[in-house]
Structure formats: C-alpha cells, structure tokens
Amino acid sequence: MAKTDPARTTKERQSKAEKGAADPLPASLTKSDYQELLLQLYLARYFDVRLIKEKKRGRLRGTLYSSHNQEAILVGSLFGLRPTDWISPIHRDMPAFFLKDMRAGWSNPNRSGMSIEEVCGQVWGKVGSPGRARDNWSHIGSTKHKIIHSTSMLAGTIPAACGVVLADRLDGKDSVALTFNGEGSTAQGVFHEAINFASVHKLPVVTIVENNQWAFGTPAHLEYALEDFARRADGYGIPGLIADGQDVIDVYEKVSEAVAWARSGKGPSIVECKSFRAYGHGDHDDDRAAKYRPKDEVKAGRSRDPIGIMKEKMIELGYLSQKEAEKYPVEGKGANDLTDEDFPKQVVEYLAKGVEFAIASPVPPPEEGAMWVFREVE
Amino acid sequence: MALIENTEKVNYLNALREAIFEEFELNENFIAIGEDIGLLGGAFGVTDGLQARFGTDRVYDAPISEATIVGTACGLCLNGKRAMVEMQFIDFISCGFDQIVNMVATYHYRTAGEVSIPMVIRGPAGAYGGGALYHSQMNEAWFANSPGLKIVCPSTPADAKGLLKSALRDPNPVIFYEIKELYRKRQIEEPVERGDASLVPLGKAKVRREGSDVTIVTYGQNVYHCLDAANNLKAEGFEAEVIDLRTLVPLDKQTVIESMTKTNRLVVVNEAPRTCGFAGEVLANVAEEAFELLDAPPVRISRMDTPVPWAKPLEMHVLPSVESITEAALRTCRY
Ligand SMILES: Cc1ncc(C[n+]2csc(CCOP(=O)(O)OP(=O)(O)O)c2C)c(N)n1
Ligand SMILES: [Mg+2]
Numbered sequence: 001m002a003k004t005d006p007a008r009t010t011k012e013r014q015s016k017a018e019k020g021a022a023d024p025l026p027a028s029l030t031k032s033d034y035q036e037l038l039l040q041l042y043l044a045r046y047f048d049v050r051l052i053k054e055k056k057r058g059r060l061r062g063t064l065y066s067s068h069n070q071e072a073i074l075v076g077s078l079f080g081l082r083p084t085d086w087i088s089p090i091h092r093d094m095p096a097f098f099l100k101d102m103r104a105g106w107s108n109p110n111r112s113g114m115s116i117e118e119v120c121g122q123v124w125g126k127v128g129s130p131g132r133a134r135d136n137w138s139h140i141g142s143t144k145h146k147i148i149h150s151t152s153m154l155a156g157t158i159p160a161a162c163g164v165v166l167a168d169r170l171d172g173k174d175s176v177a178l179t180f181n182g183e184g185s186t187a188q189g190v191f192h193e194a195i196n197f198a199s200v201h202k203l204p205v206v207t208i209v210e211n212n213q214w215a216f217g218t219p220a221h222l223e224y225a226l227e228d229f230a231r232r233a234d235g236y237g238i239p240g241l242i243a244d245g246q247d248v249i250d251v252y253e254k255v256s257e258a259v260a261w262a263r264s265g266k267g268p269s270i271v272e273c274k275s276f277r278a279y280g281h282g283d284h285d286d287d288r289a290a291k292y293r294p295k296d297e298v299k300a301g302r303s304r305d306p307i308g309i310m311k312e313k314m315i316e317l318g319y320l321s322q323k324e325a326e327k328y329p330v331e332g333k334g335a336n337d338l339t340d341e342d343f344p345k346q347v348v349e350y351l352a353k354g355v356e357f358a359i360a361s362p363v364p365p366p367e368e369g370a371m372w373v374f375r376e377v378e
Numbered sequence: 379m380a381l382i383e384n385t386e387k388v389n390y391l392n393a394l395r396e397a398i399f400e401e402f403e404l405n406e407n408f409i410a411i412g413e414d415i416g417l418l419g420g421a422f423g424v425t426d427g428l429q430a431r432f433g434t435d436r437v438y439d440a441p442i443s444e445a446t447i448v449g450t451a452c453g454l455c456l457n458g459k460r461a462m463v464e465m466q467f468i469d470f471i472s473c474g475f476d477q478i479v480n481m482v483a484t485y486h487y488r489t490a491g492e493v494s495i496p497m498v499i500r501g502p503a504g505a506y507g508g509g510a511l512y513h514s515q516m517n518e519a520w521f522a523n524s525p526g527l528k529i530v531c532p533s534t535p536a537d538a539k540g541l542l543k544s545a546l547r548d549p550n551p552v553i554f555y556e557i558k559e560l561y562r563k564r565q566i567e568e569p570v571e572r573g574d575a576s577l578v579p580l581g582k583a584k585v586r587r588e589g590s591d592v593t594i595v596t597y598g599q600n601v602y603h604c605l606d607a608a609n610n611l612k613a614e615g616f617e618a619e620v621i622d623l624r625t626l627v628p629l630d631k632q633t634v635i636e637s638m639t640k641t642n643r644l645v646v647v648n649e650a651p652r653t654c655g656f657a658g659e660v661l662a663n664v665a666e667e668a669f670e671l672l673d674a675p676p677v678r679i680s681r682m683d684t685p686v687p688w689a690k691p692l693e694m695h696v697l698p699s700v701e702s703i704t705e706a707a708l709r710t711c712r713y
Contacts, residue, residue, distance in 0.1 A: 086637075134488045141489070143456060148453070148456065149493070151484070156481055157448045159445065162453055163457065164456055164457040167454045167457035167459050187447065194446045195520050201438075372487050375494040375549040
C-alpha cells in the first residue's frame, strides 16, 4: 500500500478485476450501494437533528456531541467492515452504534450492530439501554456486536482494540478493529503507546482520526505540530492515509484499503479524515463556540456538507436525478431549520421506532446503582 | 513437570512461579503480558521459563507502556481470554492507573454485569530493601478506593501460591502485591501443596499467632515485624494475636472482630503512608462495627506521610518497625 496517496480509481480497480488479478481492495460500489450510503448519511444527520431538538425540549440528560457535518466519516468507514470486525466509537460517534453492519438490513435482528431501540434506550437513560443506563451517551458497547465499550477517557480504548484483535488472531480469526478518535485525543500518551504496541505486534488496528480541527476550545495546531496528522504514522513505520472526511466515498475507499492491509496481516495504519466541527463541542458549547472560532472559518467548514457532496457524485454518475437530489435539501442547514419533512420517510420512521421504544422503556430501579461492582464467584 | 529441585521447602518466588505454571497449564486461555517477562523471565524471575514452556503466543514481552499493557490485556479478556499482567515494580502501576481504575475496574459495573475482566495485575512491592522512592511503594490504598478491584497481598510461600491461583481463577480484576523482600527469604521457605490442594480463597484472613491481650492486624512484610513484636510483648507478659489479612478487598472483617471479642484491643500496621492508608480503613470498620469491644483507643502504625527514602537510616526512620509496633501495642495493653 502506498503511504501517501493510496487511492486508486474505481476504473483502475474494475479493469484489474476484469483481468482476474487478485486485488485486496474492496469491490467497487454499485448504484444501490451509493443509494444506501446516501440514505445512511441522511439517517445519521436526522438522528443528530432529532436529538438536538429533544435536548432543547429538556427531554434528555447529559451532553450531545453533534456529529453534524462529520457523518461521512462514520458511514464511509463502517460500510466496508465485516460483521466480525470490531469498532470503538467515541463521544461524537453515536450513530456508529447503529450504523455498524447496517448493510445486513437496518432492522435485521441478527446484524452485528446495535438496534435503533438499544441506542435510543441508552440516549433516554432507560433500562432498554444495553448498559441499563449506567454510564451516559456513547459509553455503551457490546461484545456480541463487537463494539468496545467506550469510557470518557480519550484514546483509552485503543489498547482494548489491540487486545480484542490479538485474541481473535490467536483463535485463527482475521478480524480487524477500527478505532475512532478526535484529533485532540491523539495527544494522549496512550494513543502513542497503543499504536506503537500495534505496530510492534502487527495488529490489525485501523486508527481513524476524525480531524474536525477543534478539540473543545483548542485548535488542532495546539494539539500537534504537523501539517497532516497522517504523517505521524511514519514514526511507527505504518501507513498513514488521508481521506476527505466530507466525501463518504473517499472515506470508504481509504478505510477499506487500510482494513484490507490490516486483514492481510500487514499491521496497523492511521487514516486521517479531514473534516470540520460544524457547531459547538457539545450542545452546551454552541454559544461560546460561536465566539472562540473565527466566523469565516466556520462558514468555510460548513460549506462542504457531506450530503451535498454525495449527491453531486451521484448525479455525475447518473445515480440520482437533479429532481431527486432536490427532494430532501438538508445540506448546509442547522437543526433549527429542519423538520421531519426534510428527510426521507424511511429514515424518520426508523428513528421513530427507537424513540417510541425508549420512551416506553422504564428507568432503572435505584437499587441497581449499587449492583454489579464485582462478579459473584460461584 | 519438576519446577524446583527441593520439593520439601519452597521460597515465596518459586511458589508464585508454580501457581502461574499450574494455572497456565490448566487453562490455555491464559495470556501473560509484561516488560521483560518472556525472554528474560521477569526482572526477578517469577516468570522464568514461562515463555519457553508456553510460547510467544501466550507470553508477551511488551514495550514499556504500562497503560497499553493493561488496556490490551483488558481487550484480551473482553474477547474470551484471561490475562496476567506483570508490573516490573508495583510502583510503575501508576503509569497504567487510568486503564486500571477507569477501564478495567468499572467494566462489570458499566455493562450491568454482562462483562467481567478476569485479569491479575501482579508485581513486586514493598519497602525495607533500599529500593528508594520508586521501587518501594505499597500503593494498595489507591486501588482499594477504586470500586471493582480485588486486592491481595500474601506473606508466605503457601499463601503466595494459593492466593495467586485463586486470583488467576477469579472472574474479577485482582491487583496482587508480591513482597519482593520475601521472594528469596530463606527463613520463610515452607512446603507447598501441588494443584488444587494449594488453593487459598480470597477474602479470608489468617491468624498467624494466637493471643488474648491485643489484636495486631497487618499484611505483607509487616506480618514478620508484628510477630517479632509479639515475642517482645510476651516478655512483658502480654499475648498478642497477629492477624494477616492476606486479602484487603474484600476485607475479612469477621476474623478481626472475632479476635477482638477476646482481646478488646486493636493495633493495625501497614507500611503505606498513614493518611488514607488501609490501616485506617480497618480501624474505621472496627470503630463502626465493634466500638463496644474496645477497651483502649485503637492504634494505627504506618509509614510516616513521606515517600520512602533511600539511605538506610532514613528509610527505617519513616517505616513501621518492630520497636514502634511493640511500643504501640504495649501502650494499648497497658491503657
Ligand atoms: C483524558 C481526557 N481528558 C480530557 C477530556 C475532556 N474532553 C472531552 S472531549 C475533549 C475534546 C476532544 O477533542 P477531539 O479529540 O478533537 O474530539 P472531538 O470532540 O473534536 O470530536 C476533551 C478535552 C476527556 N474526556 N478525556
Ligand atoms: Mg476534534
């Protein structure tokens, strides 16, 4: 795998495939894949919009870390995974929990990802949460669905990602782990330690860096002194890829390439997805973020909406008509300017099921607060 | 498999080694990770021969990255394995602190009982050997204050083996304090059982010496200081009961309180600093649950609230000694 710009064109790959050459790269995407990807982008956006509204109405506890404008990173990187692959999402990645293995069918109970009911159960702090609402928001996981339970500790789950794939490798399985990290979290000591460990042992761990340029109130240049964070990979002797985080297809291709590299036993890599945090760090920070960030930087950062970019691509490929593209014009709009009518029905209905479940699910009984500190020894 | 030549008496270190070999033999899910534990066999030799016996797939020489060693072990446990982590010195556990208290200790809790992490983190601990600030610590109180971790500290070869085997079989994370000054101490060598006969359950204290005048509660290396102090007390006409806690979490309060129904006097000794040290915890439990049993104010003997200094007179000055324990116990007896 080339270290700097490994992207190869779809055409190149197709011609190679026709010649029957072995190619580690994923099969090129079909029209229906594009349609599915677009729908998933809408779903991730709608999830965020709906939760922002719920939050404003005071119906949810805790903080929402909006993934608005960063959906292509989640959708694109998860799309090429196998059900047996592991992920470790962070605070900004709530949609990742249900997007994982969505290709197997959004409501397929056997897919290797959380149901929308489980995710909403968690957001609403109910018993229906996979963790019975013991920790908040993104701090859930599932060994069954191969999602590492995150904590608040930034970069803290990369070592665990090393461990789960090492266990799989010892058992003769070729799973890969995808870890999600903000660019700010890359300054953590354990970020270095774990990637170093992975590279020493050639572990199939792909480190996705969601580079949204800001870590709470700190700009990226105060977190690391590189023009492209991906260059950090050179120090570990591993590939560092750069993806346009606003372009779901580019993310898909770069991450798929890193995953194929990992699965073939060549070891870890870093994929830097360049993006921009459209709003505040969390919903509590929107007002202050409007002040500590230059207005034109924010304007430019929001101008490349992943949904709009995907639509343009699809029009170009003839996968979407101009008229269809204008049907759900959510790109560039904030939650306040959007209603359910702006989104595809399938997306709205899917989330509605989750919300309905969450509202009906009871809150946990108080005594559970004192339970499960230790596993009882038989 | 003959691990040691002398089947009669085993030292503390070889007892630990036997426990590890036996458990690794029994359960192929065990993975060991630590610094210099494979090729070299560990800084002190506790894992000597382990990699040669079980291979590089089960025994890993890790980079000097305590947080990632613990975190990787956590991931292994999350995915069906059991892990034994060695800290080269227990002092360095602070570099893995976040992973231990936030990731590992909380796993069972935050998954509502679904996941538990069967991990033992063990390492050489304790002062009295000139190890100075960073090779002498007893930092068990940090972890006792972090719910979800069991804490063990054996003082004899038989307990070292039996408790380590139990810790390795426990479904919960266990921090295991090995007393490095005892590793090769000839005077405490003793015969140890093989296999399951050697098991010692976690959470059970042991009365090391019976007596009816004062209860001295301790663990680790201080057990021997307390036994010596008990001999001094005998010369003064008092019989001390010396209790070795062996496991700090969960704490065997019952054995302590039962002893006090006989003695009505309490001295607690540990080599960790005084403030928020585990001795204070034992004392607080007794004050809450057995206040009426006390005929004298209970006493804590601990390290002063200082680091462990290097030069011998300095080190001995700040640590509990046979003299300071004797003196405190006498005062209690004569109160
Ligand atoms: C170890 C640690 N230190 C500090 C924090 C507080 N904190 C939470 S998110 C955040 C900023 C993270 O920035 P980045 O990694 O870029 O992710 P982003 O929020 O931009 O997605 C900080 C400082 C934390 N959660 N964990
Ligand atoms: Mg960021």
